[in-house]
């Protein structure tokens with residue numbers, strides 16, 4: 001589906017990268033986990049060209065990561081909701097974030113992941129540091145972290 005194809009590779013990593021191995025694609029999915037659903041909101045959040053965004057969203061719908069749901073009739077407007085396979089990408093995105101926090105964030109994490117209603121920080125194994133529960137995507141609340149504040153200061 002992207003320019004690079006790994007047709008000759010019988011490998012689940014290569015197959016997954018066919019769908020989410022492109023920078024914008026994974027950032028669109030990240031935004032969806034942060035609660036973004038509508039085209040204009042993705043566009044504003046990512047600063048991506050509209051044609052590129054439309055193309056990536058189409059591909060993600062085609063690949064079964066998002067489904068389009070109408071939220072307005074006139075004019076027709078759709079929002080993008082993660083499907084079950086899409087929601088299953090959460091540990092992947094979360095692991096990337098934790099890896100970046102550990103190795104690429106000298107001022108601290110730009111974003112904190114907290115257990116909703118509990119307030120504990122969530123570690124790289126998706127376990128809450130306060131109550132010890134394993135936390136699902138929908139139970140995570142993102143807050144600005146020290147790395148983001150350092151950038152804005």
Ligand SMILES: [Zn+2]
Pocket residue numbers: 115118119120128129130131132133
């Ligand atoms: Zn907790």
